[in-house]
Amino acid sequence: MKIMRRLTGPPSTQEIIPILGMGGIRKTTLARKAYDDPQIINRFDIHVWLTISQEYKIRDLLLSVVSCILNENKEETEDQLILNENKEETDDQLILNENKEETDGQLILNENKEETDGQLILNENKEEANNKLILIEMKETDDQLMDKIRKRLMKKRYLVVLDDIWSNDVWDFMSRILPDDNNGSRIILTSRLRHVAMHADPDSPPHEMSLLNLDESWKLLHEKVFGVQQVCPPGLEEIGKQIAQKCQGLPLALLVLAGHLSKIARAREIGRKLPKV
Incomplete structure (x- = not known):
């Protein structure tokens, strides 16, 4: 599949991959198939899917990016889940095994050692903790969120899908929070409009969907x-x-x-x- 080759091959610089075609021609299906492919999941550090459509709010887009980043199943994401309000309670639950050689100095919980060995576990589950973090982010200004997102994406190989874009303004805004660190990051953009698909990068040829015979x-x-x-x-x-x-x-x-x-x-x-x- 051409999309897969563009996602995994050169160049190392950030590349925009437009998928162009009329409504109902399965642009989103193609993008989703690539996005969910195990090879792609393993290749990129961060995965973000945003459905734009004709009506959108910048605030909602920013919070959606934050949500995607927090939901990444990475060690760094787990570190973000330690909230200040329950940090003391969490610290009290962590114990060191007396036998350092057996545990290599890892922190374990009193309960269910097999499942939690070497991991920091919060009393609240991950989804609830994520929701609390998102509530914290909602109190920040758009500029603060943009700065936080950009910093979070820096030095990371990310895949961002901007699905169903109708306006050049969306890309003009999103490009401000998507750094190019020359590490193979990719952006898939789907649109019905050629001028929108080409606006992000006129030198990047769109993948044009054709009708079925x-x-x-x-x-x-x-x-x-x-x-x-x-x-x-x-x-x-x-x-x-x-x-x-x-x-x-x-x-x-x-x-x-x-x-x-x-x-x-x-x-x-x-x-x-x-x-x-």
Whole structure:
């Protein structure tokens, strides 16, 4: 996949990867597939996904970035979860094992040594602690949040997805908090608008999504209605292809149609199984 090569290959400088195409052509699906790929997860230190859309608030974007950063499953993130208000209580829970050779000087909890050996554990679970930290961040100004985010991303290889951008202003703002430390950071940007996709970096060629041809459309419709293994009943294939053609190669239209057809098929199957009165 071309997107994967651009995410993992050269250059080492920050690269913007625009995904361009009309609505319903699965730009977000492609970006999500790359974002969730195990190779990509392991390659980048920080992962941020932001859905922009036509209406957005800068404050919400900043807090979403903070939330993504805090949810990263990294040692540094765990350090951030130690809140001042419960630090003393947490410190009291930590004990040193008498046998230094066995524990290598790690801090352990009194309860459940096997699961917590060598880890700092808060009384509150990670999600609750994250929520408290976000509440703390909400009290800060936009400039303070921007400064904090930029510092947090510095020297880190990050992947940021800006999904469904409609305005150049969004990128102009986001670029202020995304440092380029020459370490292979990547930014995926999806948009329906060419001038928006090209605004962030005119020299970065967009990945242009194309419409499905008839065979691809029928294959997608068939798989969603009948499943991958099942064969289309005799006499329905020609009608199915005509229906697929009317979707004009739009994956979203095909998926919506497949959903309706599947419901109809299930309803008829249930009807046949119900006892006749």
